[in-house]
Amino acid sequence: MDFSSKRPIGVGLRSPHITEMITQQPHLGWLEIHSENYFNPHSLARQQLRQLRSHYPISCHGIGLSLGSADPLNLEHLQKLKQLVTETEPFLISDHLSWSSVDGQYFNDLLPLPYTEEALTNFCGKVMQVQDVLQRQMLIENPSSYLQFQHSTIPEWEFLMAVQQRTGCGLLLDLNNIYVSSFNHSFDCQTYLAAINPAVVQEIHLAGFIRKQQPQGEIWIDTHSQPVSDKVWRLYQQWIHCHGSDTPTLIEWDADIPPLAILLAEADKAQAIIDKESANVIISNHA
Numbered sequence: 001m002d003f004s005s006k007r008p009i010g011v012g013l014r015s016p017h018i019t020e021m022i023t024q025q026p027h028l029g030w031l032e033i034h035s036e037n038y039f040n041p042h043s044l045a046r047q048q049l050r051q052l053r054s055h056y057p058i059s060c061h062g063i064g065l066s067l068g069s070a071d072p073l074n075l076e077h078l079q080k081l082k083q084l085v086t087e088t089e090p091f092l093i094s095d096h097l098s099w100s101s102v103d104g105q106y107f108n109d110l111l112p113l114p115y116t117e118e119a120l121t122n123f124c125g126k127v128m129q130v131q132d133v134l135q136r137q138m139l140i141e142n143p144s145s146y147l148q149f150q151h152s153t154i155p156e157w158e159f160l161m162a163v164q165q166r167t168g169c170g171l172l173l174d175l176n177n178i179y180v181s182s183f184n185h186s187f188d189c190q191t192y193l194a195a196i197n198p199a200v201v202q203e204i205h206l207a208g209f210i211r212k213q214q215p216q217g218e219i220w221i222d223t224h225s226q227p228v229s230d231k232v233w234r235l236y237q238q239w240i241h242c243h244g245s246d247t248p249t250l251i252e253w254d255a256d257i258p259p260l261a262i263l264l265a266e267a268d269k270a271q272a273i274i275d276k277e278s279a280n281v282i283i284s285n286h287a
Contacts, residue, residue, distance in 0.1 A: 068099030094139035101124035114149035141172035144222035157195035207252035223256035
């Protein structure tokens with residue numbers, strides 16, 4: 001099933017909601033899966049995905065390619081992704097500007113890169129290798145981060161755009177990640193957004209975060225366990241106002257997962273912002 005911009009709002013497909021999704025088929029534009037959860041072609045999850053695939057366009061969002069690692073790509077992992085992509089025919093494929101492995105040992109986290117020319121060259125090589133194997137463009141998502149490398153020489157937003165320009169990948173713009181990182185690293189969200197070419201943004205993520213007190217001060221953590229914050233909704237409204245409403249937008253909720261109705265209500269908020277901005281454009285054109 002192909003994506004239609006008439007209903008650009010989707011939600012992350014999580015196991016507590018799958019049965020309801022199959023039986024109720026709520027009015028959503030699309031669903032996003034964590035690719036690795038569906039690698040086994042004989043699993044119940046894969047069978048359920050086949051059912052949902054007949055009703056919704058699917059996006060495959062990966063968390064395990066470890067594109068920023070100095071390790072070579074895990075070719076077994078990549079072949080499993082290719083098999084999933086071949087069967088599912090997702091309209092988008094994405095992973096993160098991060099790394100998560102050393103010498104073949106994986107961490108349960110998406111770790112930040114040093115933003116240097118060396119890291120940029122390594123990362124771009126991995127992206128091009130994935131795109132070559134899949135014969136598909138992939139999207140790269142900006143991270144949330146809680147530490148920085150002292151030897152970084154490139155701002156994150158410039159690094160991200162350089163990856164896009166060198167590889168031809170698209171961008172997945174996570175507005176919550178920008179907001180969280182802007183607090184943790186004391187930069188201006190507007191500086192980040194102004195550096196991003198909207199023409200290459202092919203997906204937007206919205207999620208919630210928590211504030212946590214540490215001995216060294218407050219830190220914000222991108223937990224995907226809360227409703228989208230008011231400030232992130234405002235960033236989304238700003239983006240839609242400036243750049244239009246056709247970009248697929250995802251509501252992420254991965255921890256402390258609420259009833260499906262709450263997730264759908266968040267999706268409705270995003271749709272309401274799109275509808276309001278679209279109405280304003282129509283009024284402006286007829287003024």
